[in-house]
Amino acid sequence: MSVSSVSRRVVKKVLAVETPEGEGALVRRSIGSMKLRNLTPFLMLDHFHVSKGAxxxxHPHRGQATVSYxxxxxxxxxxxxxxxxTIEAGGVQWMCAGRGIIHAEMPVQGPGHPDPRGLQLWVDLPKQFKMAEPSYQELGPNEIPSAYPEGPxxxxxxxxxxxxxxxxxxxxxxxxGCWYFHVIFDKKDTTIFQDIPAGWTSFIYTLKGxxxxxxxxxIHEAFHxxxxxxxxxxxxxxxxxxxDNTEAVVIAGEPLDQTVFQYGPFVMTSREEIQATLIDYQSARNGFEKAHTWKSKIGGR
Known part of the structure; x- marks a missing residue:
């Protein structure tokens, strides 16, 4: 660590308790829970486990990005x-819901397939991007670059x-702005220093060790x-x-100077915008044109 490197410190610690979500899934939710409601620009962090049949x-979205790792x-x-x-182990999907999209996320199950476990992060979109066209950025496990602070x-x-x-x-x-890192330590007593832009909100979620x-x-243990x-x-x-074998994610984002109005999977900046979103969804318009006609093949509906 250089002379100019000054570390942030922990100001709040929240245990993510496992609870049911969706249809048969189990999630450890921290951000978005009663204990950690507001952490701009982050709306929700779920550590999920999807068992067979779940x-x-x-379901629809508007106004946020969902990051599935x-x-x-x-x-x-x-x-x-x-x-x-398909998002494979070690891969990520960065979905910008923008003005509106309907999607399904279902596990790959069967012999030789472990239950899907991962993280889903909801990131609030800046107001000017709330009604953008939906977009995706996806990286397979071999496409995510790695840094080696002490060499490969x-x-x-x-x-x-x-x-x-x-x-x-x-x-x-x-x-x-959003930075997202998965830090994997093979051995104890190993130290890293991760730069974070000044003024950004940041947190760590502990996965193992x-x-x-x-x-x-x-000392901070897993699931916090x-x-x-x-x-x-x-x-x-x-x-x-x-x-040994300690893992965590380090996530940082540029805070947004805007109000959060959330109604389920819809995240806007005012009550009026939420009301307009509900009308758009019911009327199948402005991004929800297929709300009454589209059904996924994987969702079992």
């Missing part, structure tokens, strides 16, 4: 714009899902969201693994 059948197994997706495919044979690897880490940059270009943040002695400070002199975050 999934997320046809698969940790194990694979999941199929299909939408009303004709886009479909070293004890730590950082998957650069979006943003920059140790000189490595992801090809993903979100609408609005345990770690320390900054110079604090506190650690909200980080954002003082003007803090240039990033220092993370030290305290167990």
């Amino acid at each position: 999934g997320f059948p046809d 698969m940790l194990e197994g694979s999941s199929r997706h299909e939408d009303s714009a004709g886009h479909k495919g 044979d070293g004890p730590v690897r950082i998957k650069v899902i979006s943003g920059k880490s140790y000189g490595v940059e992801s090809p993903v270009r979100p609408l609005g 345990s770690m320390k943040v900054g110079s604090e002695p506190n 969201t650690l909200v980080l400070s954002g003082d003007a002199d803090e240039t990033g975050v220092q993370i030290t693994a305290t167990e």
